[in-house]
Amino acid sequence: MPTGHISRFSVRFYLIAATFSGKDTPTPDESDRFAGGKINLPGWRGQRAAPAPGGDGGPRLGAARRYHRLVLPFSAQTRAANLTRMAEDRFDVLVIGGGITGAGIALDAAARGLSVALVEKDDFAAGTSGRSSRLVHGGLRYLEHREFGLVRESLRERGILFRLAPHLVRPVPMYMLAGDLRSRATYRAGLAGYELLAAGRNIGYHRSVSAEQVREAIPGIGGLGQLGGRGRGFRYFECQVDDARLTIEVARTAQASGALLANHARVEELRGDGRVTGAVVADEMTGQRFEVRARAVVNAAGIWAERVTRLAGAGLAGASAGAGPAGAGPAGAGGVRLLPSKGVHLVFAPGAVRTTAALVAPSGAGDGRFIFIVPWEDRVYAGTTDTPYTGDLDHPGIDAADRDYILSAVARNFPGVTERDVVASWAGLRPLLSQDEELGDARTSDLSRRHAIFTGPFGLFSITGGKLTTYRAMTEDLVDRVAAALGDGSPCRTRAIPLGLHGPAAAAVRLARDEMGRLGLPPRTGARLVQRYGDDWREAARLISEDRSLGEPVVSNLPVLGVEVALARSREMALTDEDVFVRRTRLTTRDGSLGLIPSGGHRRE
Ligand SMILES: Cc1cc2nc3c(=O)[nH]c(=O)nc-3n(C[C@H](O)[C@H](O)[C@H](O)COP(=O)(O)OP(=O)(O)OC[C@H]3O[C@@H](n4cnc5c(N)ncnc54)[C@H](O)[C@@H]3O)c2cc1C
Numbered sequence: 153m154p155t156g157h158i159s160r161f162s163v164r165f166y167l168i169a170a171t172f173s174g175k176d177t178p179t180p181d182e183s184d185r186f187a188g189g190k191i192n193l194p195g196w197r198g199q200r201a202a203p204a205p206g207g208d209g210g211p212r213l214g215a216a217r218r219y220h221r222l223v224l225p226f227s228a229q230t231r232a233a234n235l236t237r238m239a240e241d242r243f244d245v246l247v248i249g250g251g252i253t254g255a256g257i258a259l260d261a262a263a264r265g266l267s268v269a270l271v272e273k274d275d276f277a278a279g280t281s282g283r284s285s286r287l288v289h290g291g292l293r294y295l296e297h298r299e300f301g302l303v304r305e306s307l308r309e310r311g312i313l314f315r316l317a318p319h320l321v322r323p324v325p326m327y328m329l330a331g332d333l334r335s336r337a338t339y340r341a342g343l344a345g346y347e348l349l350a351a352g353r354n355i356g357y358h359r360s361v362s363a364e365q366v367r368e369a370i371p372g373i374g375g376l377g378q379l380g381g382r383g384r385g386f387r388y389f390e391c392q393v394d395d396a397r398l399t400i401e402v403a404r405t406a407q408a409s410g411a412l413l414a415n416h417a418r419v420e421e422l423r424g425d426g427r428v429t430g431a432v433v434a435d436e437m438t439g440q441r442f443e444v445r446a447r448a449v450v451n452a453a454g455i456w457a458e459r460v461t462r463l464a465g466a467g468l469a470g471a472s473a474g475a476g477p478a479g480a481g482p483a484g485a486g487g488v489r490l491l492p493s494k495g496v497h498l499v500f501a502p503g504a505v506r507t508t509a510a511l512v513a514p515s516g517a518g519d520g521r522f523i524f525i526v527p528w529e530d531r532v533y534a535g536t537t538d539t540p541y542t543g544d545l546d547h548p549g550i551d552a553a554d555r556d557y558i559l560s561a562v563a564r565n566f567p568g569v570t571e572r573d574v575v576a577s578w579a580g581l582r583p584l585l586s587q588d589e590e591l592g593d594a595r596t597s598d599l600s601r602r603h604a605i606f607t608g609p610f611g612l613f614s615i616t617g618g619k620l621t622t623y624r625a626m627t628e629d630l631v632d633r634v635a636a637a638l639g640d641g642s643p644c645r646t647r648a649i650p651l652g653l654h655g656p657a658a659a660a661v662r663l664a665r666d667e668m669g670r671l672g673l674p675p676r677t678g679a680r681l682v683q684r685y686g687d688d689w690r691e692a693a694r695l696i697s698e699d700r701s702l703g704e705p706v707v708s709n710l711p712v713l714g715v716e717v718a719l720a721r722s723r724e725m726a727l728t729d730e731d732v733f734v735r736r737t738r739l740t741t742r743d744g745s746l747g748l749i750p751s752g753g754h755r756r757e
Pocket of ligand 1: 250278495580
């Protein structure tokens with residue numbers, strides 16, 4: 153998977169930068185602030201939008217314009233203002249880490265009326281939250297480990313997320329093949345139990361399907377002979393989500409609820425005397441350092457959580473009295489001890505793996521594990537591995553063994569698929585909690601996906617483990633404890649806060665399709681914009697109406713439009729090329745050869 157430069161993008165960037173409204177465009181002062189940093193795009197500095205034709209974008213876009221005024225920008229300018237306030241104010245809560253957990257905590261705490269600052273050393277979702285299997289699921293396989301509580305919680309949260317973000321969290325049919333009576337009975341019992349645990353929050357009920365029905369849903373599948381004459385498969389439903397987009401949507405909603413967030417801002421030191429009262433933060437774009445003061449500090453740094461607890465300065469070194477897990481867990485750095493596990497995914501070229509549904513297939517390594525083979529727009533991705541990891545946390549690589557493991561499972565089910573069909577890949581690290589001093593023979597796949605909260609030194613709350621699916625419940629648990637410690641006990645509200653789309657998705661898609669028709673674009677563009685940007689499809693329509701070239705693809709043959717890059721900058725706080733291509737538009741996980749960085753998620757230094 154070659155890497156290179158996205159020179160094709162530069163022209164489009166120029167156009168996109170030129171469309172920024174005056175409000176969202178950095179003033180000359182602010183753009184100077186980034187001159188030595190990572191923003192180095194033609195047209196970025198001080199470009200102003202051309203006046204909209206007809207003054208307001210045309211009569212039909214009147215509603216979109218009014219809407220635009222209501223929506224908060226979330227841009228480099230927002231970030232600069234946030235950092236200034238962070239240096240001046242004292243907050244109830246400082247959150248370290250802008251993955252799904254940190255963003256969720258910022259939203260939950262702000263919605264309870266607490267003043268919140270969040271800093272992320274890289275970009276939102278640059279860690280594990282942008283590198284998952286992209287499933288919002290109960291975790292059927294955890295039934296095997298008798299983790300009924302975790303499955304029940306995950307299924308409940310799946311239902312809540314499906315309601316709060318129906319444009320992002322969408323049902324996907326999953327197929328499992330059962331060649332013999334024994335596996336058929338096992339799957340049937342497992343799925344029935346699974347649906348029972350969902351307690352009425354099922355996305356759809358499972359069904360036994362014939363080999364013919366499997367072939368209809370998964371035309372490229374081979375080896376259905378294994379099902380035999382009376383062989384069957386099962387179809388059930390989970391949800392899939394663009395994990396990075398979900399994280400960014402939660403971050404935006406947190407900002408809209410009153411929290412102040414900044415990406416590319418690293419915590420370098422924890423401050424305090426006897427108790428943690430803040431942190432020293434470095435703005436990675438300018439190198440400036442300043443202190444953020446807070447009554448409580450939350451460490452939501454995922455696989456880096458152990459490192460963050462070690463950032464306590466001299467005044468805190470001996471202040472671990474009261475340290476230890478709020479739940480069960482071993483003591484370590486503030487009680488946190490992690491055992492990262494690596495998971496790799498491969499992306500296949502359009503048409504290489506022909507399927508309209510996800511397939512849950514045995515790994516092929518005889519280890520009892522399963523691989524998900526999942527359709528994603530016009531491509532298919534497959535994963536994941538699950539191996540203990542001790543390397544560089546910032547740059548998990550993909551080796552030949554990882555690749556062979558996934559490829560062999562795919563090729564067993566889709567004959568003829570080879571490495572040549574792989575167009576991109578990504579690797580992520582699970583922040584699994586170590587349960588014993590010695591892992592012994594246990595596999596990381598056997599470690600629980602539960603979360604745990606640790607307190608200590610005084611004033612520092614660390615949260616780790618868990619799943620993307622259960623982030624809301626995790627953050628409710630954490631903020632309950634922080635609020636109790638601060639004596640500010642209003643109840644959690646996040647079950648009722650929509651994430652980026654107000655009103656039914658179908659109605660928004662209808663409106664967006666009509667609007668795209670009026671702009672001379674295919675109706676499917678309207679559906680795409682709603683599915684990715686929720687309410688902001690209107691802002692996309694407004695921008696396209698002002699500059700029709702933004703309705704064109706950024707790269708030919710890929711569906712990502714110029715307007716999406718504009719939204720990334722003005723509405724989603726994308727600062728660097730990598731922010732735009734890896735996490736906002738996901739161009740690099742569609743085609744690794746486009747990457748100015750490898751699609752494995754490596755970051756530019
Ligand atoms: C391969 C794989 C597949 C998975 N698949 C699924 C799935 O399908 N469904 C599911 O529900 N879950 C899945 N998960 C689990 C899920 O992705 C994680 O549980 C979740 O993303 C963890 O989020 P987090 O916010 O805790 O960590 P992260 O997303 O890693 O966020 C932590 C953040 O802290 C930041 N940070 C670290 N140090 C500092 C510092 N000093 N200053 C400021 N910021 C700092 C990091 O840059 C990072 O962005 C999967 C995980 C993996 C690895």
